[in-house]
Amino acid sequence: xxxxxxxxxxxxxxxxxxxxxxxxxxxxxxxxxxxQWGVMNIINxxxxxxxxxxxxxxxxxxxxxxxxxxxxxxxxxxxxxxxxGLYKTIIYRVVDRDLFIxxxxxxxxxxxxxxxxxxxxxxxxxxxxSNFGTTFLFNYMVTLPNSKIFAAGVSIIFAIFVIIYMKxxxxxxxxxxxxxxxxxxxxxxxxxxxxxxxxxxxxAALCGVAGSLIAITFTLHPYVxxxxxxxxxxxxxxxxLGNLPGVAISGMGLGVFEEFADYILGTEFRxxxxxxxxxxxxxxxxxxxxxxxxxxx
Amino acid sequence: xxxxxxxxxxxxxxxxxxxxxxxxxxGDTIILGAAVSLTGKYSTNGEHxxxxxxxxxxxxxxxxxxxxxxxxxxxxxIYYDDESDSSRAAQLAxxxxxxxxxxYMLGPYSSGLTKAIAPVTEENKIPxxxxxxxxxxxxxxxxxxxxxxxxxxxxxxxxAIDLAVEKNGGNPVNIAMAFEQDAFSQDVRIGVVEAAExxxxxxxxxxxxPKELNDMAATLAKVKATKPDVLxxxxxxKGALTAIRQISEMQVDVPMLAMTHCDASKLAKQxxxxxxxxxxxxxxxxxxxxxxxxxxxxxxxxxxxxxxxDYAPPYQAAESSAALLVFKDAFERANSFDKEKVRDALxxxxxxxxxxxxxxxxxxxxxxxxxxxxxxxxxxxxCANRVVAPTEWASHELVHPIPSWSSx
Numbered sequence: 001x002x003x004x005x006x007x008x009x010x011x012x013x014x015x016x017x018x019x020x021x022x023x024x025x026x027x028x029x030x031x032x033x034x035x036q037w038g039v040m041n042i043i044n045x046x047x048x049x050x051x052x053x054x055x056x057x058x059x060x061x062x063x064x065x066x067x068x069x070x071x072x073x074x075x076x077x078x079x080x081x082x083x084x085g086l087y088k089t090i091i092y093r094v095v096d097r098d099l100f101i102x103x104x105x106x107x108x109x110x111x112x113x114x115x116x117x118x119x120x121x122x123x124x125x126x127x128x129x130s131n132f133g134t135t136f137l138f139n140y141m142v143t144l145p146n147s148k149i150f151a152a153g154v155s156i157i158f159a160i161f162v163i164i165y166m167k168x169x170x171x172x173x174x175x176x177x178x179x180x181x182x183x184x185x186x187x188x189x190x191x192x193x194x195x196x197x198x199x200x201x202x203x204a205a206l207c208g209v210a211g212s213l214i215a216i217t218f219t220l221h222p223y224v225x226x227x228x229x230x231x232x233x234x235x236x237x238x239x240x241l242g243n244l245p246g247v248a249i250s251g252m253g254l255g256v257f258e259e260f261a262d263y264i265l266g267t268e269f270r271x272x273x274x275x276x277x278x279x280x281x282x283x284x285x286x287x288x289x290x291x292x293x294x295x296x297x
Numbered sequence: 298x299x300x301x302x303x304x305x306x307x308x309x310x311x312x313x314x315x316x317x318x319x320x321x322x323x324g325d326t327i328i329l330g331a332a333v334s335l336t337g338k339y340s341t342n343g344e345h346x347x348x349x350x351x352x353x354x355x356x357x358x359x360x361x362x363x364x365x366x367x368x369x370x371x372x373x374x375i376y377y378d379d380e381s382d383s384s385r386a387a388q389l390a391x392x393x394x395x396x397x398x399x400x401y402m403l404g405p406y407s408s409g410l411t412k413a414i415a416p417v418t419e420e421n422k423i424p425x426x427x428x429x430x431x432x433x434x435x436x437x438x439x440x441x442x443x444x445x446x447x448x449x450x451x452x453x454x455x456x457a458i459d460l461a462v463e464k465n466g467g468n469p470v471n472i473a474m475a476f477e478q479d480a481f482s483q484d485v486r487i488g489v490v491e492a493a494e495x496x497x498x499x500x501x502x503x504x505x506x507p508k509e510l511n512d513m514a515a516t517l518a519k520v521k522a523t524k525p526d527v528l529x530x531x532x533x534x535k536g537a538l539t540a541i542r543q544i545s546e547m548q549v550d551v552p553m554l555a556m557t558h559c560d561a562s563k564l565a566k567q568x569x570x571x572x573x574x575x576x577x578x579x580x581x582x583x584x585x586x587x588x589x590x591x592x593x594x595x596x597x598x599x600x601x602x603x604x605x606x607d608y609a610p611p612y613q614a615a616e617s618s619a620a621l622l623v624f625k626d627a628f629e630r631a632n633s634f635d636k637e638k639v640r641d642a643l644x645x646x647x648x649x650x651x652x653x654x655x656x657x658x659x660x661x662x663x664x665x666x667x668x669x670x671x672x673x674x675x676x677x678x679x680c681a682n683r684v685v686a687p688t689e690w691a692s693h694e695l696v697h698p699i700p701s702w703s704s705x
Contacts, residue, residue: 004519004522004523008522010522011518011519011522014514014518015515015518018512018514018515018518022512022514115336115337118336118337118338118340119336122340122341123337123338123339123340123341123342124341124534124562124563125533125534125535125538125562126538126567127538127542127567127568129568129569134546134547134548143518143521143546143547143548145543145546145547147546214511218511218512218539218542219511219535219538219539219542221338221534221535222338223338224509224511224535226509227509227510227511230509259514259515262515262516263515263519266504266505267475267504267505267506267507267510267515267516268478268504268505268506268507270507270510270515271507271509271510272507
């Protein structure tokens with residue numbers, strides 16, 4: 001138990017802002033996962049690996065002298081086709097099967113991607129420099145790296161873009177129709193195969209964006225994908241399936257909660273505290289559901 | 298009757314073939330065994346380890362090999378890829394000993410894998426000289442056949458605390474520390490805690506970073522608020538790179554920043570000027586003035602290694618090469634291939650190599666070699682590691698306190 005944050009309340013501002021910026025980035029990854037989960041009923045264990053792969057694209061641009069921030073444009077384009085290819089080779093075989101098969105399949109993809117990245121890019125931890133500088137608030141008491149602000153801004157733009165695309169475009173409407181009832185959509189002439197491939201591609205593209213942002217805000221390594229998978233999974237669970245605004249709120253909420261857990265409980269408990277919160281939320285949900293059922297009786 | 302004889306002879310033949318020979322020496326070659334990570338998350342460092350071993354084998358063989366009983370022998374190594382997986386490493390150690398009949402082992406890369414292999418070599422009474430397992434727990438289990446040429450993990454950053462106290466006019470200092478929650482980093486932490494107790498210093502922040510954590514912003518905000526005299530960070534390459542990235546972005550001013558894994562993470566290259574003044578613990582640096590007849594001194598080793606492999610040797614390679622020198626020395630002193638005699642000769646090792654002095658404690662730990670500290674210094678945009686402690690090898694003066702970010 002550490003009371004430093006109460007002795008220096010300005011740290012609360014720091015913690016809140018850090019948490020929100022971190023949460024928005026995680027929410028973007030979770031957003032792709034929720035989309036794909038909702039439409040195809042597939043829990044993608046390889047989500048984190050797609051993120052890291054997207055990050056390496058930005059990193060290689062950086063190595064060749066291009067500013068890594070342009071990765072947020074290039075990386076999703078490449079990742080879209082990688083996602084589309086993954087669907088056409090593997091995912092289409094498991095899309096109508098039960099959840100367990102798809103978890104196994106994506107787990108396999110995750111291991112394969114890790115090893116391939118390790119083989120191709122090497123096992124060194126790498127970073128891409130954005131040189132974006134720092135924003136100071138409250139007379140230098142609160143510092144926010146501009147790279148994190150940039151990451152949050154880009155994440156919001158992409159999230160809004162995808163929401164509008166889903167509402168307005170033909171493909172977006174087809175995706176939503178397939179999510180509601182794949183069979184009915186098929187009868188009405190929607191090519192659900194194409195919809196699925198596009199959904200998987202869009203998810204991979206979002207991972208590409210997030211990966212590029214991680215390359216300039218954190219570090220990249222072939223084996224650090226799993227925490228991103230776990231975190232996005234938790235965000236989706238807490239938000240509830242099909243609740244896209246909820247993903248943003250739960251992403252930021254978890255981010256802030258995690259920062260405060262770090263200050264108050266200690267760094268070693270910050271990840272554990274988030275898991276504990278997840279358990280509590282699930283128990284509470286179940287409790288609420290069972291009450292509802294009693295009314296029905 | 299014929300049938301019975303033939304069955305018996307086949308039985309003995311198989312027995313003779315399957316029994317490992319008395320010592321793994323074939324013709325004029327001494328066969329050593331090693332499981333090294335050539336794939337998986339340690340593959341880069343596994344490669345350094347293998348290159349270090351190979352370079353030493355080549356050099357020793359070229360310079361006359363190992364003389365035992367008046368006859369000259371050459372070294373050869375059987376390698377297996379342990380896939381950076383500890384259970385695989387233990388299996389491979391078993392295979393090297395039981396199937397390939399290897400009687401002398403070289404260590405794998407990393408503390409975790411060495412910990413997995415040590416019980417196997419110990420059970421089979423196989424002497425193992427290891428160069429890449431620094432965890433303190435390797436030396437507290439009473440192993441008799443394990444010899445480590447490197448300093449233990451708890452010694453990594455002790456020197457830094459002593460240095461901070463010295464710079465503070467001999468007065469205790471306030472220490473903020475952040476260590477990843479893995480065996481190695483926690484061992485480093487124990488060393489720092491002991492140094493703090495010894496010098497009467499206060500630990501103001503003691504953060505243990507979960508392995509999956511990529512973000513140190515909270516720890517650094519606490520550091521900013523408490524203004525310690527020294528900040529200590531250890532969390533492998535990821536920890537070192539994350540720390541420098543966020544310290545520079547959040548402009549955290551501390552008089553001294555001490556870390557590990559600066560060279561493994563290519564800190565000076567990846568972060569450039571942002572990493573300047575970071576103080577790093579290392580097992581070896583090429584400018585140290587130790588020498589031996591095989592590699593000359595560190596500078597010569599650096600040059601020869603670079604010629605051979607096209608990259609400058611990190612300390613992981615240097616210590617691996619030193620392991621072979623230790624084996625050669627022990628074989629010659631034992632003047633025998635009997636593994637017990639070789640083990641006893643290893644235990645009595647007292648020698649200097651280009652990598653440093655080597656003398657083992659009863660637990661098999663090298664007690665003759667201090668850790669070195671270097672500081673990242675930049676000229677223009679070119680940054681390099683400069684040795685600043687211990688003073689007898691220092692090529693540069695320590696910059697203390699670190700200039701504030703606003704003046705950099």
